[in-house]
Amino acid sequence: MKVGLAMSRKTLRILPLLILSTIIAGASAAVYNLMYMQAHGIGVEAAKVYFIEGSDSGTDCTVNIGTNGTYVKISNMKGWPNATRVYENVTAIHNGDASDRTATLTFDSWSGDTPYVTIAVKVFNSAGTQQGNTINVGTQGSSASLTIPDGENFRVQWEIKWNAGALSSYSVSVTLSLRVNE
Amino acid sequence: MDLGDLTMISSLELPEVYGLIGTFLFVFLSLYTAIFDRYHHKGFPYLYQAAAVAGFGQLIYSSICGQIHVRLLSNLFYVVFSLTNVIGLFVRMLYRRPELSNVLKCAYLFLIVLPSNLTVASLYFGYLQPGPLPLSLFPLEASPLLLVVSAIGVLAGVLATNKPEPLRAVANVTSVKIKLDNKTGKR
Numbered sequence: 001m002k003v004g005l006a007m008s009r010k011t012l013r014i015l016p017l018l019i020l021s022t023i024i025a026g027a028s029a030a031v032y033n034l035m036y037m038q039a040h041g042i043g044v045e046a047a048k049v050y051f052i053e054g055s056d057s058g059t060d061c062t063v064n065i066g067t068n069g070t071y072v073k074i075s076n077m078k079g080w081p082n083a084t085r086v087y088e089n090v091t092a093i094h095n096g097d098a099s100d101r102t103a104t105l106t107f108d109s110w111s112g113d114t115p116y117v118t119i120a121v122k123v124f125n126s127a128g129t130q131q132g133n134t135i136n137v138g139t140q141g142s143s144a145s146l147t148i149p150d151g152e153n154f155r156v157q158w159e160i161k162w163n164a165g166a167l168s169s170y171s172v173s174v175t176l177s178l179r180v181n182e
Numbered sequence: 183m184d185l186g187d188l189t190m191i192s193s194l195e196l197p198e199v200y201g202l203i204g205t206f207l208f209v210f211l212s213l214y215t216a217i218f219d220r221y222h223h224k225g226f227p228y229l230y231q232a233a234a235v236a237g238f239g240q241l242i243y244s245s246i247c248g249q250i251h252v253r254l255l256s257n258l259f260y261v262v263f264s265l266t267n268v269i270g271l272f273v274r275m276l277y278r279r280p281e282l283s284n285v286l287k288c289a290y291l292f293l294i295v296l297p298s299n300l301t302v303a304s305l306y307f308g309y310l311q312p313g314p315l316p317l318s319l320f321p322l323e324a325s326p327l328l329l330v331v332s333a334i335g336v337l338a339g340v341l342a343t344n345k346p347e348p349l350r351a352v353a354n355v356t357s358v359k360i361k362l363d364n365k366t367g368k369r
Contacts, residue, residue: 014216017227020335021209024234027328028205031241031317038245039191041278132267 048097054089079160095148106143112172197257199312204264205237
């Protein structure tokens with residue numbers, strides 16, 4: 001009986017210590033994990049794949065390359081009604097890395113007078129061979145998978161065809177995204 | 183995951199690993215001396231618990247203070263202090279407690295003293311790298327609150343062990359008050 005009483009007293013003494021120990025150990029582990037994440041610094045490096053201006057830039061359309069070449073804005077491209085206008089080399093995707101890079105150019109979104117126009121985007125290598133599928137603007141998921149060799153440029157070609165009834169006031173805006181794999 | 187992503191971190195870049203080991207050692211010593219209280223002073227568990235709370239506080243300070251040399255020095259000092267206590271308790275068991283069984287002494291030596299010292303030495307000399315813990319029980323936002331709760335808990339434990347009279351008096355006053363309330367309620 002006495003032994004049992006002593007044991008229960010001891011248990012009562014150890015229990016708060018055990019609870020405190022759990023709190024201290026758990027909270028210390030949380031702080032340590034935070035410090036571990038901070039020790040893993042996230043650095044910056046130059047973009048390995050970036051956009052450069054194509055030969056059509058400045059004459060047939062305006063191409064503005066963004067900071068670090070990670071985005072490009074193309075403006076003043078036009079098309080005729082009921083005829084396909086081809087911009088062969090608006091911009092190019094350059095692989096500045098020392099090894100091949102795989103990338104995917106995908107249709108993201110568009111807006112404006114979209115029912116009156118058909119736009120296709122194609123990517124060609126320096127030998128003039130089309131790379132990946134044709135991107136049909138307006139079709140979700142339409143993309144071109146590319147493997148760009150080191151130091152090579154892949155030119156991006158735009159084909160624009162307005163419907164016969166399209167007015168000169170009509171316009172559309174298109175956004176494509178380029179995903180470069182590590 | 184790509185193997186190239188597994189960047190190794192040295193313990194000198196993350197000195198909090200020493201603080202964490204020191205805290206865990208003090209927590210262990212506290213529980214150990216509480217379980218084997220026949221052979222140790224009654225105040226030891228609370229003393230070690232207080233040291234563990236201090237280690238936790240130091241970890242919080244490290245997360246706020248960004249100076250690496252301050253973090254390194256404080257954490258190294260803390261882990262050396264905790265290892266000294268681990269060894270000190272073993273020496274005390276050897277010379278001051280001869281009645282303690284050899285099995286217990288050997289178990290303490292081979293399960294606590296040697297592994298803890300070897301782990302810290304391996305971390306320091308680069309044979310081991312710190313890694314993330316698989317889980318952390320508490321949200322970070324609660325850390326300061328938990329620090330205060332822990333400190334109050336240790337203080338209450340110390341009071342309950344060494345100066346139980348004030349706590350008993352408080353308990354008696356409360357029980358008398360409850361009895362009086364009951365009596366008044368009956369009337």
